Amino acid sequence: MRRRDVLAGAGLAAGASLSFPAPVIAQGIRQLTMVTDHPEGPGMLPSARRLAQTITEASHGRIRIEVSASGAVVRPFETFDAVQSGLVEMFHSHIGYFAKKSSAFHFYSGVPYGFTANELFAWVRFGGGQELWDALCGQFNIKPLLSSSTGTQMGGWFTHEMTSAQGFKGLRYRMAEPGAEVFRQLGATVVLLPGAEIVQSLRSGAIDACEWIGPWMDMAMGLHQAASYYYYPGWQEAGTAIALGINKRVWESLDESDQRLIEAAAASEYAVSLAEFNTNNALALRRLRAEGTVKIRKFDDAMLRAFAEISKDVVAKAGSGDEFSGRIYRSYLDFRTLIREWSDIAEGAYLGIRMFR
Template sequence: MDRRSFLKKSALGGAAAATGTLAAPALAQGARKLTMVTTWGRGLAGVFDAAQKVADNINAMADGTLTVEVLGAGELVGAFEVFDAVTAGQADMYHGADYYFVGQHPAYAFFTSVPFGMTAQELVNWYYHGNGHAFHDELGQIFGLKSFLGGNTGAQAGGWFAKEITGPEDFNGLKFRMPGLGGKALAKLGASVQTLPGAEVYQALASGAIDGTEWIGPWADEKAGFQEITKFYYTAGFHEPGPALSVAMNRDVFDSLTPSQQKMIEIASAEAHQWNLAQFLSNNGAALARLQSAGVTALEFPDSVWDAFGQASEEVHSENMDDDIYKRVYEDYMDSLRASSSWIEKADGVYTRQRNRVLG
């Protein structure tokens, strides 16, 4: 039996076991309490806000019949343990970045971001008007989850480095924090890639445990304080052009809710997605200006580095094509990307370029 078949059988068995052992959610005066665990340390700018926004939305719409309690990473389980906690019934739902769970299935990366993948707008096009949500649900059925998009950071920065990157060779031996398939691509350039929870990144960078890191973008990065450690900041990256955050519920718990409560969770998550995207994008410009005033140098990777990123990313995708779900998701995702981008480039792209030229 191959590893992925074992994972699927184990997950299904765990979900079945959870049905018999999962304690009924707390009931008090007709109210049902749900516990949400997160991959985010409490208070992490933007990402923890998105989790709290989902909960606040549900609590407001449910009018006392549902109450969601949000727990930060480490308060019940560790950041990277939330997936297993929810599938096992230890918690009712999680909020996180699904690319942290490519070990459970590599196709989960598509529901955060993949290298040279979709922008935030292209992603919701695929998710809501293509097959994206259906694929997310197909994966969820394997692991006993019901998933929705529940946040988006917008295009993420290339990251913070101790020195300027002049060519692909500069990644050889570099200790760099980057999760998901982007991290696997960077490893092909010789980097020593580490996946760390967001709450641990600052200390790792400050101590020299890592030489560089990507996090999110100017606003969240400024809040994290990376500018106190290094001044070389690449404002565009290949790895996360429009990464989504996800809400996933234990499927048995979700199925036990009333249809109106299920719809509340769906709507609460979708509204938090758009709210969170606007939160990041409305704050990034001013934050970048502050960073530059504090001595940070904003840079772009040279073309030779972008080319190397592209080649490495293609290799990572090709290594997963023997998995049927991954292959089907990848092909559908790329079809949707091309269809969306062909119009966006001709409309938004031309307008933005001309607007910036006219207005200076």
């Protein structure tokens, strides 16, 4: 019987308190299980496996981690509950998937007009974000760490040209929250389909548009063969992060040196995965342009202003769910104001002048 069948039989739900054996410890070796919400393929699942391998090698084999693809051990999106209960020791996932537990999780995965990947990492590591995240996830018996990043995403795929914000009225769009709420307020019908269903849904006309990640992952899925218009920038997810979640009792049972080792490995994988996504997105974009069948367009300024105006209220709502959400939202706003003063005259200004070379 697979562990996901155990979940079904037990009726596992948020906040469930179940008793399971501690991680296997034999001859000084700890065998842990990491469940993910990533399907087989490039990008995120290889990142999770690379992280596990780094931890194993850095610990000289004392910590061994078995990584599973989405659905292999527990059902998709039950990964958080599985780690919370102690059924498994770790998850690797987009923590925004679990926003029903706390809307504040969105701030650690990506919000509209939010942090870039570098800014998010700066807030979490040096701006007080980690301490607040620890307190929030501690309520669910989980120790969270940033562990991977897709970087800035694209705005999305459309079967027809978008000329104004009014064009979103009646549009059938696949998008994740909280960006989905922005299009919902513009009159779109928003659905959250599993990745495996997106291409067929576009081809059949079940949806008119979707967003996924960026050129690398989007082309691997075949989205460029199902829609003709590809829009940027990815205002809805400027620096999307993936979290490593560790059962808190397991985390506290580790030696402090092993805790520091896992923290370092997760930080390393965040940087490595970001570099990998940036490189492969650049290569994929070049291939896409060379093929010449897809029209790559920028959302016009009027549309971007409309998205931004609605996003203010959407993000504020994500920060109003409970006491922790409010504290995290205020910290996010304070650090965003601070970091923008530097980002705008540093990397932002530099990118604006690089066209002169």
